[in-house]
Every structure is written in structure tokens, then in C-alpha cells.
Amino acid sequence: xxxxxxxxxxxxxxxxxxxxxxxxxxxxxxxxxxxxxxxxxxxxxxxxxxxxxxxxxxxxxxxxxxxxxxxxxxxxxxxxxxxxxxxxxxxxxxxxxxxxxxxxxxxxxxxxxxxxxxxxxxxxxxxxxxxxxxxxxxxxxxxxxxxxxxxxxxxxxxxxxxxxxxxxxxxxxxxxxxxxxxxxxxxxxxxxxxxxxxxxxxxxxxxxxxxxxxxxxxxxxxxxxxxxxxxxxxxxxxxxxxxxxxxxxxxxxxxxxxxxxxxxxxxxxxxxxxxxxxxxx
DNA sequence: CACGAGACCTGTTCGC
DNA sequence: TGCGAACAGGTCTCGT
Numbered sequence: 039x040x041x042x043x044x045x046x047x048x049x050x051x052x053x054x055x056x057x058x059x060x061x062x063x064x065x066x067x068x069x070x071x072x073x074x075x076x077x078x079x080x081x082x083x084x085x086x087x088x089x090x091x092x093x094x095x096x097x098x099x100x101x102x103x104x105x106x107x108x109x110x111x112x113x114x115x116x117x118x119x120x121x122x123x124x125x126x127x128x129x130x131x132x133x134x135x136x137x138x139x140x141x142x143x144x145x146x147x148x149x150x151x152x153x154x155x156x157x158x159x160x161x162x163x164x165x166x167x168x169x170x171x172x173x174x175x176x177x178x179x180x181x182x183x184x185x186x187x188x189x190x191x192x193x194x195x196x197x198x199x200x201x202x203x204x205x206x207x208x209x210x211x212x213x214x215x216x217x218x219x220x221x222x223x224x225x226x227x228x229x230x231x232x233x234x235x236x237x238x239x240x241x242x243x244x245x246x247x248x249x250x251x252x253x254x255x256x257x258x259x260x261x262x263x264x265x266x267x268x269x270x271x272x273x274x275x276x277x278x279x280x281x282x283x284x285x286x287x288x289x290x291x292x293x294x295x296x297x298x299x300x301x302x303x304x305x306x307x308x309x310x311x312x313x314x315x316x317x318x319x
Numbered sequence: 320c321a322c323g324a325g326a327c328c329t330g331t332t333c334g335c
Numbered sequence: 336t337g338c339g340a341a342c343a344g345g346t347c348t349c350g351t
Binding site: 040041118119120155157213215262277300 | 343344346
């Protein structure tokens, strides 16, 4: 489900409260429950239930699409994958159908991890870097520059769309924001990374930051019944707009499967092999 | 190294 | 109305 802007929105809500929910920063855990054991990547379920009580939530952060709760002794990392969601509510509430894990606090509040498709994962570890160590740079980190991006693109021969989805390359982009960024930068999703000019790599760098910033500003995207509160879905340029007019040139948006994922693009604004042709001429 | 297929899961929507 | 196919914001592993 969520990509960087949605996870960032959730992190801020957990930290500061919002959308009708109180913050959980500073809460002390009284009990930890797990209803679907595969939701826990590590450690073993017994250790999860034994180690959490007594720990306090001292920081709420994000790295890529990982939500990171810094606890007294451990870090709790949560990845929502396709259908995960988090709720903060009074412990007296009735649990819902796909609730997979619950942290109950001394205050009487609880944090619930709901995940219909069961793809989501949690890690409880003293060293979160062991989980996030393979991630590429944060899009808003100073090390992520246009020059860095141009150099990395030139150093590989990958289709640009799957490359943007590779979390080891850049952390946080998913199917929505990579389609949106490629459209804004005028790059066809199948373009080989080393055929992208330095100038257009700079445009892609700017587009990545721009679409992520807009996503965060709009509190993420809310599609179907999953995830709530966001507004970015009403401003998609190409994602999910197959057959509808491109907002720039009115050409119908096309869709095709690239790297097992659907890609949405404008065939006019994002011509296939554009950079290759420029180089050949 | 790059890429495709299949797996992991449940729910909704679409076409006949 | 029924029923199977296609599809969904993600990531991992395996084979070529």
C-alpha cells in the first residue's frame, strides 16, 4: 500500500496525533499480542511478547517505507507492504477482521496493525540498521543529488521503471510515485538507465523530489478502502488514468506491464527510447 | 548483472 | 445472480 509519502504521513500522525487519533509518542507498552505469526519477521513470537512490555516509545521515524519506533531497548520496524494499516484506539474497542498484531499501552490506548493480505512485516531488534542497511539514499537526504543520480544511472543498464522501484537504489519510491516522476521528467518507463542524458537525469531528480513533496503535502494517496485521509489520488498525472487524457497534451494515457508491475505513461510526453534517438542522431 | 516468473495473501471489480 | 479472471500502493527467491 504505502510509499514514502504515506509512511511519512503515518509516522507524523503517530508522533503528533491527527486524523482523530492521539499520538503514541511516550506511551509505555503493557502487552504485545500477535495473531498471525508470519507478520513478525524477527525475533521469535515468544521473544516479541516477552521483550516489549515495559518499553516506552521514545521516537517515531521513517526510513524508506519502513516505520521505525525507537523503544527503550529495541527498535520496532514496521513495513506495511501492500495492505497494512495502523490504528490508535482505546483498548476497549472491538478488534477487526484482519488485525494481526496489537501493542497495548499503560494509558489504555493501543496500536493495532491491520493487514488483510498478510504481506506486512515487523522486526524487533536492538539495531534497526541490520534491517534497513541495504536501502539506497533517502530522496530528501543531501547525498541524493542530481549528479549522484546521473552517475548511478550511467553506471547500470537497467530499465528505468524497475530501477526506481529498487529500494536498494533509492529508498521510498513505489509504483505510484515512480510513474508520476517519470511522467513529470518526460522519460518512458522502459528507457535504459544509461541512455538517459545528464540533463534529463537532473529533471528526473527534480521530479522525484517534487512528486514526493506533493504527496507528503497532500497527506499521501488514499485508494479504495485502504489507507485514509490522503488527497494525492485526486492529482495523479498518469497513475491509474489509463485511457484518460494526459494532463499536458491530452493524449490517452497508456498502460503496460513492466517488471511485473503496471506502468502508466503518456506515449507523447514520454516517447520510447527518446534518449537513445537523441544520441544516435 | 539484468530480467522474468512465481510465491506470498485477501478482497474487489470486471466481463460474460 | 453466478463465477472465473484480472487486478491491487511490495518484496523475496529462483532460473535463465
